[in-house]
Amino acid sequence: MSRGTERVDGMSVFDPDCTSREVLEHATGRWGALTLAALVNGPLRFAEVGRAVSGVSDRMLSQTLQRLEADGLVSRTQQSTIPPRVDYDLTDLGRPIAERICDLIETIYEQLPGIVTHQRALRAAEASPARDTSD
């Protein structure tokens, strides 16, 4: 049991009923991770987050932000002006988590060349299964 995610506190992300698993799913969901990553450089308005996380619809962005807000990872500040202005920011709870997401993304960047090479090798192997690629 050298390294991993075991905890002596009686909580485990592997437990389907543990809050940590829920939070993990919100933070790593399809849009959750990108949303948190988009906020590390400072607060953004709704539309700005949407532009940063390209591909997300208003609906999904709204849901994602609401969940992150409910978990206390993101704060929502609304100015009831016209037009309205809403700023989203990381909370003290959310910032360290968002930073770990950025670390993960950085690591993926670092491994990306190897991953792409692997994917290409796989496709080549599928195209001509007679000859293997281990040479």
Added chain:
Amino acid sequence: MSRGTERVDGMSVFDPDCTSREVLEHATGRWGALTLAALVNGPLRFAEVGRAVSGVSDRMLSQTLQRLEADGLVSRTQQSTIPPRVDYDLTDLGRPIAERICDLIETIYEQLPGIVTHQRALRAAEASPARDTSD
């Protein structure tokens, strides 16, 4: 532009067409993150991964492992004995990524008390909206 996920290499996880985004989604998908985390302590057999990641069905586990394998993050070693034995392990590509996932999980553990407190405060505020909780 103090800190974040910008890259000068012309790749961005925020680009829907970038491979890094695809890999991020596989690694942080519903079962992807837990599967990678389950493998950090060493190789596991199919059923062992399933037991570690409690709640996952055979079908989803199989799909998840196949995607991670296709990305080159996980290796699959099959002994064609009877009964068959298949071991899944992190590759050199996958290990650093899995470790960042574990870091993320650790960070969530650390913030969990605050998150739970926040969630409870929210529910209390909803239950009695007349009185606010800012005192």
Added chain:
DNA sequence: CGGCATCCGAATGGATACTG
């Protein structure tokens, strides 16, 4: 501008049964 409600197709994902 910053949402929420509705509709609807697509994808996810569980249960079960079956194979080597």
Added chain:
DNA sequence: CAGTATCCATTCGGATGCCG
């Protein structure tokens, strides 16, 4: 044991339209 195939319910998620 380690899957795959089929079926089916649930959810995801985009498009559109409306509201403050």
